[in-house]
Amino acid sequence: MTAAMESSHKVIVLAAGGTGGHIFPAEALARELLARGRAVTLVTDRRGHAFGDSLPEVPVHRIRAASPGSGILGKLTAALQMGLGLLEARALLRRLGPAAVVGFGGYPSVPTVYAAAHAKIPALLHEQNAVLGRANRMLIAGAKRLAVAFTGVTRIDEADRAKIVRTGNPVRPAIAARRDASYAAPVGDGPVHLLVMGGSQGARIFSDIVPQALVRLPEALRARVHLSQQCRPEDLEAARQALAPLGLGGLELQSFFRDVPDRLAACHLAVTRAGASTIAELTCVGRPAILVPYPHATDDHQTANARQLAEAGAAWLVAQPDFTAQTLAERLTGLLAEPGALAAAAAAAHRWGSADAAASLADAVLSMLNTRDASANGTHHLDADTIAKGAAE
Known part of the structure; x- marks a missing residue:
């Protein structure tokens, strides 16, 4: 032998x-x-x-x-x-x-x-x-x-x-199976599918900031937003009470999404942390994202992860101290007014990623x-x- x-x-x-x-x-x-x-x-x-x-x-x-x-x-x-x-x-x-x-x-x-x-x-x-x-x-x-x-x-x-x-x-096989899911940026008065995740059970800052940001959007734009958001279990009810009166086009809050592959494929824009698995899944499917790195990650590696995607034109990096309700509202308003920018970022993410x-x-x-x-x-x-x-x- x-x-x-x-x-x-x-x-x-x-x-x-x-x-x-x-x-x-x-x-x-x-x-x-x-x-x-x-x-x-x-x-x-x-x-x-x-x-x-x-x-x-x-x-x-x-x-x-x-x-x-x-x-x-x-x-x-x-x-x-x-x-x-x-x-x-x-x-x-x-x-x-x-x-x-x-x-x-x-x-x-x-x-x-x-x-x-x-x-x-x-x-x-x-x-x-x-x-x-x-x-x-x-x-x-x-x-x-x-x-x-x-x-x-x-x-x-x-x-x-x-x-x-x-x-x-x-990435997981269910994510890899969405590699060829096409992306169409939201246009006109059509719905905007916004996905907010922060690890397996959300991040408290997202539960605090996202409702405050959405209330700052023009009423017509708010009505187009279909929000899917993961929240920590202890934050779930407070987030629901803050978001329910805003007149969103759709609202779904959970402490844990078991169908992330489907939600990624359906979303127009994600707001997430910048862990390695999250980056791999976003880019495998090819979806644009606002990345808010967890500032206490070892060696600040999430910021380094997010920076590479931002430099590739696949995402927008917002440091946590800068992630305010006003900043997010302005970012959402600007991006949703430019479907071409979202489509370009989605394409860049897809090129960066792999199944x-x-x-x-x-x-x-x-x-x-x-x-x-x-x-x-x-x-x-x-x-x-x-x-x-x-x-x-």
Whole structure:
């Protein structure tokens, strides 16, 4: 059996945990690799979620991991958990003998990817944001490839830029299925479908600002607006009371939308945060957006995400301190008076996005296995002190 044939029979380990922003791309890659006949297993931390009933054939292994705590005790505890997780990951990889490890960022991925680098198992990192995340910064020296969703990702040393391949950020199959949904900007007296989301359960600032902005619109324009808005459960009733008297063309408020793909395809304009998954979904479908980055995101990565879309002509970036009722009212009035601007932004978003990121990511993983070089796993190797230091920072 040749080395290539032997590798094709080995499992590919996906290391992911924490938020859905890390788990969703891992699940999409797992689905793609399984379709290509590759065995896949997920390694996550003890709080991480499995892929669920949709992929019951993917085994799940849980190891210890922790994000840096606050204070000396918290940092020492995190470092200890990382150290124990590293021992567990090393034992697991020795038992599995994988062909490769793919890390999706977040501290739950650190022990497994580090153990792979130490064992000279090819490792690929996937970065969903426009700023290389802290976990991936700890691991990049030992990785052979870095798959990115954005161009010009920051916080990467020049020596590691040769490892970059742009694959995009995988989206859910239901979103990918809307890739070819056409966009027609609102014209004349026709309805305007406005979609407002802020993460899985909305953002309080949107519940506060959107009603105040809509009341400032001319009455005829308000009557055209069909608003679909996610609100935090505790904000839902107050938002309803503020919006119901405004004479909108339509109003639907929920704490969680289970039909986001349909709502994205139907909307003329979205008002959202700028997380990586949100950006991937907006651009896959090709919808213009007013992006209000969450200002407390790590390394302010949401602003970096939004800036790239704004520079591409696909969105309008409004920093949260500038996101006032008057600003939003003026922005809505101006955009809805220029359907050509909305159509141009929708086209730019569609050009930027992709429905094939999972396939591109699988290509990158398998290509890495077919291009083994003398360094085997990048040009540098991590040491245990790096992991302990990173967990304590």
